[in-house]
Amino acid sequence: MDPWNPTQYDKFRREREQPFFDLLTLIKPAPGLRAVDLGCGTGALTALLHARLQARETVGIDRSARMLEAAMRHDRPAGLRFALGTIEAFDGRHEYDVIFSNAAFHWIDDHAALIPRLSAALTPGGQLAFQVPAMHDDPSHTVAEELTTAEPFREAFGGWHRPQPVLTPDGYARLLDRAGFTEQHVRLVVYPHVLEGPESVVDWMKGTLLTEYERHLPPELFARFVDDYRAHLLARLDRTRPFFFPFTRILCWGRR
Numbered sequence: 001m002d003p004w005n006p007t008q009y010d011k012f013r014r015e016r017e018q019p020f021f022d023l024l025t026l027i028k029p030a031p032g033l034r035a036v037d038l039g040c041g042t043g044a045l046t047a048l049l050h051a052r053l054q055a056r057e058t059v060g061i062d063r064s065a066r067m068l069e070a071a072m073r074h075d076r077p078a079g080l081r082f083a084l085g086t087i088e089a090f091d092g093r094h095e096y097d098v099i100f101s102n103a104a105f106h107w108i109d110d111h112a113a114l115i116p117r118l119s120a121a122l123t124p125g126g127q128l129a130f131q132v133p134a135m136h137d138d139p140s141h142t143v144a145e146e147l148t149t150a151e152p153f154r155e156a157f158g159g160w161h162r163p164q165p166v167l168t169p170d171g172y173a174r175l176l177d178r179a180g181f182t183e184q185h186v187r188l189v190v191y192p193h194v195l196e197g198p199e200s201v202v203d204w205m206k207g208t209l210l211t212e213y214e215r216h217l218p219p220e221l222f223a224r225f226v227d228d229y230r231a232h233l234l235a236r237l238d239r240t241r242p243f244f245f246p247f248t249r250i251l252c253w254g255r256r
């Protein structure tokens with residue numbers, strides 16, 4: 001089942017784009033780069049990455065056919081292509097000059113194994129740049145997790161919990177160092193978002209976080225899950241409008 005919905009996901013595009021640009025500026029330009037964008041989604045940002053790097057070749061990889069269909073609809077400049085695939089299955093031997101990933105690695109388990117695997121796919125001097133949300137302690141995330149232990153969801157989830165693989169910034173710094181990155185830049189950034197109201201948080205999470213829960217529930221129960229999520233979350237959030245929503249991200253860059 002593929003719960004990613006490009007329309008729902010694109011609703012908060014403007015809010016999500018700033019970390020992408022901040023990540024992009026960490027990459028050192030060089031001629032004729034070969035780049036890959038892991039978890040490229042609808043591909044709009046992959047096209048920007050390709051243009052900004054003036055890359056010789058960029059491939060956007062995503063496991064969601066629906067997201068990639070949206071990617072295929074854009075006009076594609078020379079050298080940019082998209083492929084269906086998973087980050088888990090991605091590997092390579094010194095093939096890429098840039099491995100990029102914006103807001104996708106938090107869906108992947110075991111970053112301690114992921115970073116060395118990506119490092120091995122880079123050319124000498126190759127760069128890895130990725131960004132992950134660090135929101136797991138925020139009510140927008142803890143409320144969903146709490147509901148997995150409440151009936152009727154507990155039984156339907158059958159003991160499943162959303163994995164939380166995101167490490168601390170210093171954890172990533174250590175991993176980059178151990179994986180052979182001789183230069184690095186890791187930082188935690190709080191992006192201030194002003195949303196219409198607390199309901200907007202529910203809407204935002206429907207396009208991202210809640211898709212993971214959707215994968216594990218029958219459709220009618222997922223609708224109830226979203227209703228309960230909304231009720232519990234709104235009870236916890238400040239109701240001031242416009243609504244201030246700080247979104248915390250970890251930006252990581254390393255060069256071999």
Ligand SMILES: C[S@@+](CC[C@H](N)C(=O)[O-])C[C@H]1O[C@@H](n2cnc3c(N)ncnc32)[C@H](O)[C@@H]1O
Nearest residue numbers: 039040041062063064067086087102103104107
């Ligand atoms: C939050 S979106 C980010 C999309 C894009 N990078 C952006 O910044 O707009 C996460 C994307 O990662 C993809 N994704 C999640 N897990 C994946 C995996 N294991 N392998 C490949 N793609 C994955 C999803 O299908 C989704 O398109």
